[in-house]
Amino acid sequence: MDKPYHFWIGVIVFTVINLMSSQITITLIAIPVAMTLFPDLDANTPYHRNFLTHGILVWLVVWLFNPILLTALVCLGVGLHCFLDINIHSEQQKGFYLIKFRKKGLFKRFKGRQGLLSTLWLLFNFIGSVVILVIQLKVI
Numbered sequence: 001m002d003k004p005y006h007f008w009i010g011v012i013v014f015t016v017i018n019l020m021s022s023q024i025t026i027t028l029i030a031i032p033v034a035m036t037l038f039p040d041l042d043a044n045t046p047y048h049r050n051f052l053t054h055g056i057l058v059w060l061v062v063w064l065f066n067p068i069l070l071t072a073l074v075c076l077g078v079g080l081h082c083f084l085d086i087n088i089h090s091e092q093q094k095g096f097y098l099i100k101f102r103k104k105g106l107f108k109r110f111k112g113r114q115g116l117l118s119t120l121w122l123l124f125n126f127i128g129s130v131v132i133l134v135i136q137l138k139v140i
């Protein structure tokens with residue numbers, strides 16, 4: 001892990017969320033915190049930063065089929081990782097920063113305005129994960 005702050009910010013965020021709710025369990029802290037580290041499991045593969053690991057799509061489907069607080073927090077864990085990966089300096093939005101999408105059988109990084117699109121993708125997924133949690137908390 002080149003970014004240990006993903007873990008510690010996850011610990012703080014999910015501890016605070018649990019303290020605000022009535023259901024404080026170690027599961028609702030430990031699993032979402034682990035999910036803040038999940039996207040970088042592909043860090044040493046050619047598929048690093050593809051849209052499936054650095055995005056909530058897969059976890060959104062899991063939440064839709066099983067809309068409980070834990071799966072909503074799993075989405076937020078991945079979304080938080082996406083948010084923490086955002087680099088606002090446009091000159092640094094290149095190389096491994098770029099999100100890969102499937103295109104003609106291979107994962108390709110965005111072309112053209114790829115840095116901005118990658119930033120928007122990361123931000124959109126973070127906002128999506130927050131929206132999922134808001135929807136989940138209204139259901140409870």
Ligand SMILES: [Zn+2]
Pocket residue numbers: 039040054081085
């Ligand atoms: Zn990452």
